[in-house]
Structures are given as C-alpha cells and as structure tokens.
Amino acid sequence: MKSFVMKIRKGIWVVPALYSSASLALAITTVSLDTYWIHKIEPFLPVMMLTSIDLAQTVLSAIASSLLTMTTFTFSTVMVVLTTYSSQFSPRTLQNFVKDKTTMRGLGIFLGGFIYSIISLLFMRQSLEEHLVSSAFIGVLYAIVCLAFFAYFIHHIATSIQISRLIERLEEEALKVIDYYQEIQKDQEIHPYKTIPVQYDRVREYTSHKTGFIQYIDFSALVNHASQEDVLINFEKGIGDFVKEGETLFSIHSHQQHEKDLSPYLFIGRERMGEYDLAYSLQKIVEIALRAISPGINDPNTARDSIKYLGLILSETHRIQDGVLTLHDDDRHPRVMVTLFSFNHILYNTYYQIVHYGKGDISVILSIMDSLIMIDQSGNMDRKHIVYDFHKYVLHGMDMDQMQEWDLYYLNEKIKRLTPEQ
Template sequence: MIKKWYLRLHESVWFIPGSYSFFALILSIIALSVDTIYANNIHKWLPSYLLTDVELAQTILSALAPSLLTMTTITFSMIMVVLTTYTSQFSPRTLQNFITERRTLRVLGIFIGGFIYTILALLFMRKNEEEQVVFSAVLGVAISILCLGYFVYFIHHVATSLRVSKLIENLSTDILETVHKLHKGNKDKNNVDYTPPSAQMLDVLTNKPIEVPPLNNVGYIQLIDLEGLRNEAQQCNAVIKVNYPIGAYVGPATSLLLIWPQSKKIENTHRFLDYITVGESRTTFQDMEYGIQKLTEIALRAVSPGINDPNTAITCIKSYGNILH
C-alpha cells in the first residue's frame, strides 16, 4: 500500500505545487499574525528597515502579485514549448519525464506559492487610524527575489532539457534505478524462508479458480505488490496467480487474478486488487521495458529521413550497453 501511494505522489503533477501553495498559505497567516496580533511584542525586536507603513506595503504587494502571476504564465508557456519539442523530435512517451520532474514542479510551486502569499497579504491588510508598520511587504520582496532566482534557474533547466543527450541520460538513469530496485527486491525474496507446497495444496490447483477482474479500471498495470499478495495468500490459505505482468493493458473483462482457495471460500476477492495499481499510462517505477521502449523510439526517430541524426542513435546504443552491462 505504501508503494501504491508513493507511485501516485511520484506521478502526480499537483502534489509539489499544492504543498508549496499550502506552505504559502501558512506563511501568510504567520505574517499577518505578526503584523496584527503580536505586533507590539515582535516588531520591537525587528530592525526598522524591515518594517514599512501600510500604504507602502500595499503598493509593493500590488506590484508583486501581477509580476509573479506573469512569471508563472511564462513558465507554463516554456513548459509547453518543451513538451512540443519532445513530441515532435523525440517521442510522445517522453513527455512524462519532463512534466513529473521535481525541478519543474518545484519552480511552478514556488511561483504559485509566491502569488498566493502576496494576494492574501494584500487582501487582509488593513490601515488603522494609528500609525502602523508591517513586516509582510519585506517578506513579500524576499519571496519575489527567490522566485526571480528560480526563474533564471528554470531557464537554464529548460535549455538543458532540450538537449537530446540529457534526455537519454535521464532515461538511462531511470531504467538503472528500476533495475536496482528489482534486483534488491529479488535479493530480499531469496532471504525469505521457502516452504514447499503440501500435497493438499497441489490438489487444490486442479480445481476451477476464482477469476478477479480489475473492476472498472482500464489501463496499464503500473505496480504489483507481490509481498502484499503473498501475505494475503498466507492469511487466506489460498494460491494467487497474477495473470499479466507489469506494463500489460487490462480491461474490465480481463481476468487479472486467479485464486484457488484451499479450505474456505473467500468472500471479498476484490481486496486483492489493492495490491495492484492500474493507471492510464505506463510508468518506469517497476516497468524497465517501458524505459527501453522510450530509448528505442528516440533512436528510430533519429535515423528517420526527416531528422537524419545518427549520432543520437549511437548514443542510445551506448546507453543500452550501460543498462545491459
């Protein structure tokens, strides 16, 4: 179950920007509390150059909010340019590598979080009759400087990502990480004590099994938690067979699992589906073959008459050698 949630968070586009947005919301609440509720106790410990009057703070935040929103829009446009290049020059399957990359999502999250902070600070800032100084504007300026630095970094990241050699390197790294995880899992399985099946269990395999379809899920198998299925089979005293491997396409009428109960009838067979994740697209989390397919498509498109780039194909072949070494 932990692997399933990790896969969802790893493949989701909203999690990292949402986390930064939530942090910006908390930061705006803290800044407004410093300027209102705890102003008398905290402001006297802050240097005078970190405090501004309310009118100047409103002017600064009013200028920062549209600027950060413009930077977010430009960043989104740059992402679309990269995705168009990946689709036309490399392979449509490589889009996911750039969209779900942590650096890309982190830049978007910082811009969105900065905009949320400035607009909330501007919304709840009030001017009293008494002369009042606030800290929110200086914090907003610091956030905008941070966003500007990340914007320059993102431009460099986009320029680097458009190089086909960098894309091939990232794909090879993903494949090698998948190979290491699978190899480590096989090592852990070899350390588990193996109990030979009893004669009664072998007789059970001659009976007709219970077929378990993937309910309403239609798509590709992204994750199979074999350890969880093994524990469920021991608890239910049954034999469970997964009919399809990682990366296979399944539909509602597909017999995803076959279950042979030994002693008692299993009432809820759909709970075994919690250990299998079916999604709309393939991932390289456990699917090494999908990563190799991406490299193959890049190499084939490179030697096509329209592109005619044999050096890219040679680089892909060298990556095959590193993976199969």
C-alpha cells in the same frame, strides 16, 4: 494506500499545491503578526524589516504583478518544452519532464509568491495605518528567492531539452527498475517453469476490474495476505501488460474458497509507468533512436548513442534472473508466482523496431553490434549464446556481398567478439 500514493505522484498539481498552501499559511501568519502582535515585538525588530502600510501595499502590488508575469512565462516555457519532447523525442518522455522536481518547484514557488502577495494585500486594513508592518520585507525576501530560482529554472530548461541529458535521465530510471527487480528477487527462488503445489484443491480466477496497463503490483503486501489466508497467487499477467476488464489477472490456489478483494494490491491505469516497468523505460530510449533515424530528422549519431545506452542498461540485467519468480513468506512457503523478467523477451522487444527501420544504415547496425557486445561481456554463458543467436536476427536479410570492404571488415570484427567460447 499505495495506489492512492501513486495517483498523487502522477498529478502535476501536487507540488505547486503544496507550495501554494505553504505560501497561504505564511501570508496568514504574517498578517496575523502585523495585526495583533507587531506592537509587542516592534522594539526587538530591525528598522529595515518594518515599513508603512502604504509602502507595503506598493511593494506587494509590484511583487504580485511581477510574479504573475513570471508564472505565465514559466507555463509558456513548459508548454514549449513539452511540444519539443513530443515532436522531437517521444510522446512517452513527457512524463519525465512533467514529473521533474525542478519544473514543479518552479511553478510552485512562483504561484506561492503571487498568493502571498495577494493575500497580504487583501487583509491589510486601514486600521493598521498607525502601525508599521513586516509583510513587505518578507515579500521582498520571497521575491529575491523567486528571482534566483527563475534564473536556475532557465538554466534547467536549457539543459533538460538536450537529448544527452534526457537519455541520461532515462538510463537512471531504467537502472532503478533493475535495482527494484533485484531487490524483489533477493533470497527468492527462480525456476524456468511454473509448478503449482498439489496440496491446493481449489482454484479461483481473479479478473481485472478495469481496462488498462498494470502499473504496479504490491508484492510484499500480497505475500503477507497470502500467508494469512494460506493461499498461493499465480499471476498470468505482469507489470506493463495490458489487460481489459474481465480478463484474468491471476489465479488463487487455496484449501477453501477465497472471496476477498485483492484490487488494492494492484494499480491499473490508462498509461504505462517507468518506475516499475523496465520494458517501458527501454521503450522510451528506443523511440528516441527511431525518431533520430527517421527521414524527417535524420540524426544517426543520436540513434547510435541511444543504442549504446540500451546495451549499457541491458548489460546491467546480469544482476537479475529471468524465469518464474516464486515469493515465499517468513516460513518459506510459496505464496506468489510471477514472471518478473525474461531476457529473451526484453532483448527482442528492445531491438526489433530498430533493426527493422535501421537495417539500411550500416552505422546503426554497427551500433547494435556494439551494444550486443556490452551485453555479452557481462552475461553468463546461457545469455552469451542467446546474444550470439540474436545477432543473426539482426544481420538477417543483409547482403554481405554488396557491402563495402571497410564496412564488412568492421562488422566481421564485431561478430568475432560475439562468438561464444567453445
């Protein structure tokens, strides 16, 4: 069920389809009202709500053509923004705009208005000429709503295309993943290494049924299943890992042979998803920074801002522990073991590309040091030592003797702030 919901959420057609269906239902209701019950409720309706059928056809025709033009313009604008996101920011950020609620609602409202107008025109019969109808009044109200939303949509596009707004949304996405990790780890055990209980005498390796990225694992359902079957599930792969068909995903430790299919508890797709994958959420911001420092764009200030947001996000990881997470059932029996988060791994994978491509720009290096200081200030002593060791990797290969005096001064100031207390 969860996999089906995720497939629905990934489709850009879902919200427009819902609005279109609602508009179709509204059109059918309005036509039925005008055909069968209008003569009964006409005395109770204001005069302004009722029009002749000729005027209604004229109004609805104008609304239909106008909304079709607005829909075409909206699609064109969306394609322009998608092209900008792909070329200027990162192809991975396309998902964030496509899944944006305002964008999908705009398409849905315009399509719905067109469907309402066309359906209402289709079912207007000549037999209604002796009656007044309400379809035109409702169509005018719908058109006013569409016009208001169109103005808001233009404003939304203008703000969405700003790099600061995009980074803000990516930061929110990453912080939600951290909250998700924290919730999973709540009241559970974290150990540096995996230790399989000796009471299980049977082991079965469960392999992937398809090739792709692990997008989601339903841990709560797996814990319940493992508790019912009295088994322990030991994951070899985690969320965000790429697997090929036939590769081992996890092993099942049990007392008796376990043959049940567990594929409904995992969702594997051709692309990564940022909702549950912290590394992927950070990768989007990293790619924005890399594009900004590339010679073709040459926007170091955007790169510096992106790097500082990376430091802000990683500083929030102090709320989650790294190591092997062991999930227990209600009786406190270990049921699922998985490496959910590794600080060393996430730290290196966040910065190594920026270090490689930005080591010739002192402003980029100083920004990396600022972000490391943010991480250092919120971490425990073990992470402080990790961050201090990592700063040596950042500075490796830099010729301090060839640096300008002012650059060297500010760099040394930042190094002093990273030095752990003895």
